[in-house]
Amino acid sequence: MMRTRITLLVLASILYLAYCSQTFDVYRMLQYDRGNSQLGCRRTTLNGPVSHLTSVPAGKIKSNNTSIAYGGESLSFSRSTVIIKLADLLTHNDKSKINSIQTLVSRDDVTGIIIVVPDRESLAKENNEALLKSFSALERSLFLSETPIEKPVYFVFNNAQVEKLCDQIISEKGGDFLPDSHHIIIDASEASPINNILLTNFEATLRGKVQPAPAIAIVAHYDTLSIVPDLTRGLDTNGSGAVALLELARLFQLLYSSASSRGSYDLMFVLTSGGRLNYEGARHWIQKLPHATLDKLSFVLCLESLGSSELTMHVAEKYAEDDVISLLREFTQSAQHHNTKLEFSLKRVDVTSKEIAWEHEVMSRKNIRSATLSRFKKPVSPQISRSSALDVHVDVNILKNNIKMIAEAIANIIYKKESSYTLFKEGLTPSERFIESWLTSFGHFSRSIHEKNQLLITSLKNVLDRLTNQVNVQEFEPRSTTNSIKLYGNTKVKATVYKVKPIWFDLLLWLPIVGYLVLLHVAIVGVSQFKKNLSSLFSK
Template sequence: MFEEASEVFDNMFKSSFPLTFIVFIPAVLILVSPLPAEAAHEFTVYRMQQYDLQGQPYGTRNAILNTEARTVEAEVLSRRCVIMRLADFSYEKYQKALRQSAGAVVIILPGNMSAMPQDIVQQFMELEPEMLATETIVPVYFAMEDDELLSIYTQTLTSSSSQGSLSAAEVLLHTATANGFQMVTSGAQSKAISDWAITSLEGRLAGVGGEDLPTIVVVAHYDSFGVAPWLSYGADSNGSGVSMLLELARLFSKLYTYKRTHAGYNLLFFASGGGKFNYQGTKRCTTYLDHALLQDNVAFVLCLDTLGNGDSLHLHVSKPPKEGTPQYSLLKELELVVASQYPEVKFSMVHKKINLADDMLAWEHERFGIRRLPAFTLSHLPSHRLAQRSSIMDVRPHVDVKKLGRNTKVVAEALARVIYNLTEKGAPGDLQIFTEQMQVQEEQLSAVVDWLTAQPRAAQLVDKDSSVVSTLEYYLGRYLKDVKRHYVKADKRDPEFVFYDQLKQTMNAYRVKPAIFDLLLAVCIAAYLGMMYLSIQVIMVANFGVLYSVVRRITQPKVKAH
C-alpha cells in the first residue's frame, strides 16, 4: 500500500507541481496530527507528605498541576512539570527544579522497588528526610512506572536534551514540530483534615497473687512513614515490631492459661498509633492521669521497633538501669539468652539522653521516660537516625522471617526468665521455655508481616474505622483481656499535628503541540491557499486563448450562405 502511494506522489511531482502541492500539504498535515488513541495516558500519582507538626509545616503545600512536561536536562524548567526516574534522581537535580520554580515534580518509581540496585535504594532513603525538611509550594508526585509512562519520559527526555546541542533555527523548527505532553491532575487543592483521630489499642493479661502486681508493658507502634503516605508500607519499621508484639501476646496468653505457669506479673500489650509523628498515641496515654498505665506499678516498658533483620540487637535506654531493678534484670537476661542460645547475635546497650529541645523524640521509650517510667527500646538498628525507619523503600523483602523469629524467641525467653525469676532459681542460660507446642511460629510472624505490608499504614490513612485497626483489635482480642481503644485528636486551638488530604490523585498526560505550532500551521494554510489561488490563475492564463476561441465559436451567430 505504501509503495503504491509513493508511486502516486512521485508521478504527481513529475507531472504537475501545483496539483502536487494542493494534494501533498493536506496529506502531510493529516499525517503529523496525533491519533486520538495516543492523545492521553491516565495514571495514578501519589503526592509527597504534607503535614504540620508542633506548628512546623513539612513537605509540599500544593496539589494542583496543569503544565507541560520537561525533564531536568532542559535549560528552562520554570512553570514546567519536571519528570525524573528514580535511577537518575539526585538531590541536586531536585533542588534545580525547585530553584527554577518548576510547576511540579513527578518522580517515576520502578514497579519492583526491591529489585533496584542497593546503592540507589540507600541513596534515596537518605534523601527522603531532606526532601521533607524542605517546605515547598511545588507539588511533588510519585508514580509507578509502566510502558506508557516510560514512553512519555523517553520522548520528553529526547525533546529536552536535544535543544541544548542544536542551532537556533533547528531549535525553532524542533520546538514547532515536536510532540509535548500536558500533565494535568484531576484533584482539587489540598486542605486540612479536621477532627482526625489517631487510634491506639491495648490488651491485658492479669497476673496472679494480689491486686498490686507489677506490670510489664510491651509496646509497638503500627503506623508507617515515608516521603509519600500512599507508598509507605513500613515492613521492618514497624511491621516487624507489631508482628513480634502479637506473637508475644499469643505465647504468654498460653502460659497465663495454666495455674502452674500463671506468673505474678501483669502484662499489658500496647499497639500505639501516630508513632511516626512523635509518638502521639503513646503521648496521650502518658499524659492523661486517668489512664491505667500511670496508676499501675510499672516494672518496665519494652518498646519493639525495627526487629526484622540484621544480626545485632541494641537496647536503647535514656538512663542506664540500676542493679536490682526489674529493668536491670531484663538487660542481664537478654545478654544471657543471646550469649548462651544465639552467639552469632551481637547484643549491646546504647545510652542516649532525652533531648527535649528536638522537635522529634528519638525512640518511643522516651515518651515513657519523660513521665519517669522505666523504659527502653529494642531494635536491630544502632541509631534512630538511620534512614530505614522512615522510607518508602522499606518493603516486604526487607524483613527476614528467620531473623524475626529468632529475635522474637530472644525477647520471649528473656521476658519469661524475668517473670519467673529463673536466674535466681539457678536455671541455666541455655534453658528454653518456648519449645514444641509453645515455640515461636514463623508462619504466624510471616502472615502478620504480609498482611501489614499489603496496604500503606501512614497515620493519615489509618482512621478509627480502617481495617488495620479493626484487624489488630481482633487479633489482640484472641489472646488478651480487656482490649480497649484510645483516641487522640489534635487540639483545635494549638494543634500538635495537622494532616492534609489529596494524597492520591489521577494524572492525565495529554499529547499536545507547542503554541508556535499553531502559528506555523496558520502560515502553512495561508501558503496553501495562496498557492491554490496562483495555480488556478496560471492555469486560467495559460488556457485563456483556447477557452476564448471556444466560447467565441459558441456565441458567434451563424452566417447564412447565399
C-alpha cells in the same frame, strides 16, 4: 427500545473520539505545618509541558538544549514539569545530591517535579540498599529544610505505562521533524488541612497466676508517616515492631492459656498510635492507665524497627540500677543464644526537649522502668523522618529470630529461669506464617496517620481479641501544642498526560491546505480564468 437504540447509535457516532491520553495515579509529597511554620510541598496543580531528565555521565555534557545535563548551565526545561527516575535523581551529582530536589525546585524553568520510584515488588526483590540509603538521606534533608517547596512534587510508581511514557518523552527529543511533545495536567484543588485526626490505641492483657501480680508491658506503635504519605508502608518502621508484638502476644497466650504454665506476671501488649506525632499514643496510654496498674508496672519494653540482626537497647540513664541491669542481662543472654548482636545505649532523658527521642522516654518521664529495643543506634531526628517512603521490605527470618530472642528473655524474667529454655525448645517457636501474613497485609495498605484506616483498626482489634480476650480500645485526638504537626490532604491525585504538537505544526499545515485549495480552483476554472480572477482580486 427503538428510541434508545437510535440515541445509542447517535451517541456512538459522536463518542468514537475517545481520547487516547494517559491517566495514572500520582502521590504528592507531604504538606504539613509545624506550629506556625508552613513546610513541605505547598502546591498541587500542574498544567504544562513535560521534560524527562536522565543522568548524563560527567564530562559528556552537550551544549545543545536537547540533551539535558543536570546542574550544568546547559540545562533548559523552558518552563516545564520535570519527570525523573529516582535512581537518576540520586546519582546525578554526587556533591549536591542531598539537595537535588531543592536544586531542581529552585530553578525558574521548572514548574514541577515528578519522581518515578521503583515499584514495591522490585524494591523487595532487588538489593537496593545504596538507593534506599541515599533516598532516606534525601527524605531527612527535606524534613530538616525550613523552607517550603512552592512547586508541586509528585511521586509515581514505575510500571509499564510510566516506562513507556518516559521513553516517549525521551524520544521526542530526537531529531524528528515536528516531534510530538507531552503536556501534563494535574487538576487538584488547593490542599486543605486534615483537622480531625483520630488516633487509636489497643491494650491487651494476659493475667498472671496470682493476683495482684506485677506487670510487664510490651509497647509498639503501629502507624507511620513518611515524605510521601500515600506511599508509606513503613514495614520495618514500625511494622516489624507491631508484628513482633502480635507474635509475642500469640506465644505468651499459648503459655498463659493453661494454669500450670501461667507466669507470675501480668503481661500487657499495647499497640500505640501517633508514633510520628511525638508518641502521642504512648503518652495517652500511660496517662489513662489506672493508678493501681501503674504501681505494679515493673518494666515497659518498647519495640521499634526490629528488621535487623544488630539491635540496640536504649535505656534511660537514671535506671542504670542493679535490678534493671539484672533485668537487661536476660536480654544479653538471650541475644547470645540467638546470634543477635545486642548493644546497650544509655541516654539521659532530656525533659526540656520538644521532641521525644524514643517511645520509652514517655514512660521514663513518669518514672517507670522502661527501654526501647531498636535497630537504630541513635534516634533519627526529626522523628517524623524515621520512616522511609520506600521502606517496604523486612527479612522474615531475622524478625522471627528477634522475636524468639525477646520471647525467651521475657520468659526468663517471668519464670525466673526455671523452665523457660525448655519451654521454648519444645516447639514453642514463632510462627513464620503468622509473621509473614501480617507483614504482607501491612505491605498492602497504608498505615499512614493522615487517614483513618478502618480495616486496619478492625483487624488489629480482632487479632488481639482472639489472643487475649481482653482488649481495651482507646480513641483520642492528639493534643495540639505549639509544636504539633498539621497534615494536609490531596495526597493521591490523578495525572493526565497528553501528546501534543507544537503550534507551528498547524501553521505549517496551512501551506499545503491553501495550495490544495488554489489547485482545486485552477483545475475547475482553468489557468487563464484563474489569472483573470487573480488580477481582479488586486485591481479592486
